[in-house]
Amino acid sequence: MQDSNAIINEVTNSDYKYGFVTDIDTELIHRGLNEQTVRIISAKKEEPEWLLEFRLKAFRHWQTLEMPDWAHLNIPPIDYQDIIYYAAPKQKEGPKSWDDVDPELVKTFDKLGIPLHERAQLAGMAVDAVMDSVSVKTTFKEVLAEKGIIFCSFSEAVRNYPDLVKQYLGTVVSYRDNFFAALNSAVFSDGSFVYIPKGVRSPMELSTYFRINAANTGQFERTLIVADDESYVSYLEGCTAPMRDENQLHAAIVEIIALERAEVKYSTVQNWYPGDKDGKGGIYNFVTKRGICKGEGSKISWTQVETGSAITWKYPSCILAGDNSVGEFYSVAVTNNHQQADTGTKMIHLGKNTKSRIVSKGISAGFSQNSYRGLVKVSPKAVNARNHSQCDSLLLSSTCGAHTYPYVDIQNETAVVEHEATTSKISEDQLFYCQQRGIGVEEAVGLIVNGYAKEVMNKLPMEFAVEAQKLLTISLEGSVG
Amino acid sequence: MLLEIKNLHAEINGKEILKGIDLTVNAGEVHAIMGPNGSGKSTLSSVLVGNPMFDVTEGSVRFGGKDLLELEPEDRSREGIFLSFQYPVEIPGVSMVNFMRAALNEHRKYKGLDPISASDFLKLMREKRAIVELDNKLASRSVNEGFSGGEKKRNEIFQMAMLEPKLAILDETDSGLDIDALRVVANGVNQLRTPENAAIVITHYQRLLDYIKPDFVHVLYKGRIVKSGGPELALELETKGYDWLKENE
Numbered sequence A: 001m002q003d004s005n006a007i008i009n010e011v012t013n014s015d016y017k018y019g020f021v022t023d024i025d026t027e028l029i030h031r032g033l034n035e036q037t038v039r040i041i042s043a044k045k046e047e048p049e050w051l052l053e054f055r056l057k058a059f060r061h062w063q064t065l066e067m068p069d070w071a072h073l074n075i076p077p078i079d080y081q082d083i084i085y086y087a088a089p090k091q092k093e094g095p096k097s098w099d100d101v102d103p104e105l106v107k108t109f110d111k112l113g114i115p116l117h118e119r120a121q122l123a124g125m126a127v128d129a130v131m132d133s134v135s136v137k138t139t140f141k142e143v144l145a146e147k148g149i150i151f152c153s154f155s156e157a158v159r160n161y162p163d164l165v166k167q168y169l170g171t172v173v174s175y176r177d178n179f180f181a182a183l184n185s186a187v188f189s190d191g192s193f194v195y196i197p198k199g200v201r202s203p204m205e206l207s208t209y210f211r212i213n214a215a216n217t218g219q220f221e222r223t224l225i226v227a228d229d230e231s232y233v234s235y236l237e238g239c240t241a242p243m244r245d246e247n248q249l250h251a252a253i254v255e256i257i258a259l260e261r262a263e264v265k266y267s268t269v270q271n272w273y274p275g276d277k278d279g280k281g282g283i284y285n286f287v288t289k290r291g292i293c294k295g296e297g298s299k300i301s302w303t304q305v306e307t308g309s310a311i312t313w314k315y316p317s318c319i320l321a322g323d324n325s326v327g328e329f330y331s332v333a334v335t336n337n338h339q340q341a342d343t344g345t346k347m348i349h350l351g352k353n354t355k356s357r358i359v360s361k362g363i364s365a366g367f368s369q370n371s372y373r374g375l376v377k378v379s380p381k382a383v384n385a386r387n388h389s390q391c392d393s394l395l396l397s398s399t400c401g402a403h404t405y406p407y408v409d410i411q412n413e414t415a416v417v418e419h420e421a422t423t424s425k426i427s428e429d430q431l432f433y434c435q436q437r438g439i440g441v442e443e444a445v446g447l448i449v450n451g452y453a454k455e456v457m458n459k460l461p462m463e464f465a466v467e468a469q470k471l472l473t474i475s476l477e478g479s480v481g
Numbered sequence B: 001m002l003l004e005i006k007n008l009h010a011e012i013n014g015k016e017i018l019k020g021i022d023l024t025v026n027a028g029e030v031h032a033i034m035g036p037n038g039s040g041k042s043t044l045s046s047v048l049v050g051n052p053m054f055d056v057t058e059g060s061v062r063f064g065g066k067d068l069l070e071l072e073p074e075d076r077s078r079e080g081i082f083l084s085f086q087y088p089v090e091i092p093g094v095s096m097v098n099f100m101r102a103a104l105n106e107h108r109k110y111k112g113l114d115p116i117s118a119s120d121f122l123k124l125m126r127e128k129r130a131i132v133e134l135d136n137k138l139a140s141r142s143v144n145e146g147f148s149g150g151e152k153k154r155n156e157i158f159q160m161a162m163l164e165p166k167l168a169i170l171d172e173t174d175s176g177l178d179i180d181a182l183r184v185v186a187n188g189v190n191q192l193r194t195p196e197n198a199a200i201v202i203t204h205y206q207r208l209l210d211y212i213k214p215d216f217v218h219v220l221y222k223g224r225i226v227k228s229g230g231p232e233l234a235l236e237l238e239t240k241g242y243d244w245l246k247e248n249e
Helices: A002-012 A035-044 A049-063 A103-111 A141-146 A154-160 A162-168 A179-187 A428-436 A441-452 A462-475 B041-049 B073-079 B096-110 B118-131 B149-163 B179-191 B232-240 B243-247
Strands: A026-028 A087-089 A125-131 A134-138 A150-153 A190-196 A205-211 A221-227 A232-240 A247-250 A253-258 A263-270 A282-293 A299-306 A311-314 A317-320 A326-335 A340-349 A355-364 A369-378 A386-395 A401-410 A416-425 B003-012 B015-025 B030-034 B055-063 B081-084 B091-095 B167-171 B198-203 B216-221 B224-229
Touching: A035 A049, A035 A179, A049 A179, A125 A141, A125 A150, A125 A190, A141 A150, A150 A154, A154 A162, A154 A190, A154 A221, A162 A190, A162 A221, A179 A253, A179 A282, A190 A205, A190 A232, A221 A232, A221 A263, A253 A263, A253 A299, A263 A282, A263 A462, A282 A299, A282 A326, A299 A311, A299 A340, A299 A462, A317 A326, A317 A355, A326 A340, A326 A369, A326 A462, A340 A355, A355 A369, A355 A401, A355 A441, A369 A386, A386 A401, A386 A441, A401 A416, A428 A441, A428 B073, A428 B091, A441 A462, A441 B091, A441 B096, B003 B041, B015 B041, B015 B055, B015 B224, B030 B041, B030 B232, B041 B055, B041 B073, B041 B081, B041 B167, B041 B198, B073 B081, B073 B096, B081 B149, B091 B096, B096 B118, B096 B149, B118 B149, B118 B179, B149 B179, B216 B232, B224 B232
Parallel strands: A125 A205, A190 A221, A205 A232, A221 A253, A232 A263, A247 A282, A253 A282, A263 A299, A282 A311, A282 A317, A299 A326, A311 A340, A317 A340, A326 A355, A340 A369, A355 A386, A369 A401, A386 A416, B030 B198, B030 B216, B081 B167, B167 B198
Antiparallel strands: A026 A087, A125 A134, A150 A190, B003 B015, B003 B055, B216 B224
């Protein structure tokens, strides 16, 4: 027994590959948050009056709120006055061409496996790279523009497409939604904006890569995706951060609007720095993601592979407003060492014949806590709503915790809602069987975990499936118990 | 010689099960180990493949000139020792294809070879599956999940065919098999016999030995080999049972 525990510990002691810091001139504002901070951020971005008003309303509302404490998380007190709310790598105003992008930045993203040079790009993938508070570069913009697709940084969208931004900003996640949504709405700095025009299928995957670099800063980005009638887009988000002893706050908002028969597939590979073995440092990942299937027959699908962050608080959700609309949530959440995750989804059925599907796979190791929290709500008018939820937990140690909190609120008797849940452990017998066939313990854990998570991994865009598989294995190095 | 066991003692949770085993196996030979329940047959196979539940307290085992007891279980496999488990484990979510490819490639890596190509691998799977008449559907399912008892045993021999071990240990491979399944499994094992490899067949009954002809038969009792002989010893045991062992005590 003890032997195999030792082996398992060895296998799950993780090694974070992205913990380096880029030495680059960064423009920072003073620490702390007050109305002046909000005004400074808005002024730096030369925003129109209406956006400043939006921020100020959010800030005033935020001041009336308390941090939520209902999640199964132990969050140390956060001093919001000790955070720097804006950090921008210094570079010449808005890089127009390659010569304007700081080579250090290009190198950083190269190191992360995100080549910013279009000729070096993965085929079929356009990237918006965001470091700290600003977007560094968006690739393939011109190619996409030919189809009428807008893919740019949020700041650029505010400048160039103010009407679109104004029409949709805050319509899915209101600044009144929750504490972190209010905070983000007040101080968000950049992010990505996507608009897919009527009838257009995006010819490539769109992707945003978020990188925290500066110390003592928070990252507050916002993503807004609008898919017009009968359009399709697959969008992927990735994130990493340096290894630091202090915790850093990341509070983002993602809003998706799918109009008639539009389909949006949103995938996340979340690999923020998780802290060290003893739980020191790491990112607090407090994110509000929500999409609305506004049009008839529209579809929004969330896929997430969550391996990073010290604490994760995140519930990508779907409001199924249009008749016959479909919402999906596929999640793999891995927690190791002292990581904590409280993640899941909300499926709000409003339209007739709406369908939702939830597949959640939690994998816990070390001393971590991993919770699934989900709500399936069927409103009185949602005739013939269907939901199927499956929540599985895999335990790799006897010191970790897995919890499931499924909430169901049914107000229409025609609804059919199903929930399945399982809990399992990797047994020593399974590991030994693999070893006897020549597969070492570490590889065996990777094989079993990837097999367990297959249903979700299969939903990822091809280019990222392999990376994500490796990530799962690495996140669990040294953990089996 | 391929395998040389000298004065092997082993225990589980402080209880001594093997009390001094001596056994030599050469390439090309098939050895049968028989004995009543609890005599230490399965312990012997577990110790040879490095099951961490058991502790070796005395003695030595050399395999192909190497000190076997020094090797990790996965390295023993890569060196060419294969155990057909009495109770094969289910691994949900891991397809037989992925499992076998991982195993085969680990063996290849150990020998300094590149991973096998996808098409060569599938061809090999097809070829080896035929030896034990294993259905394609089973090969695409998760490892042993939902397999019947007979399918699990056939799956073990299929894996053996894929990995081509120097020494195969068949632990009670006949238990829980009906006569048809037994014939399929035994045929598979016989097809895989070469002058270069060897097998240790652990069984309670003589039945399996009608199909897999041993060169030597050993009787294990209370952790020691108390009698060795040719194939005729198995027949003798069949008629006399194991009770005479107790009388000799």
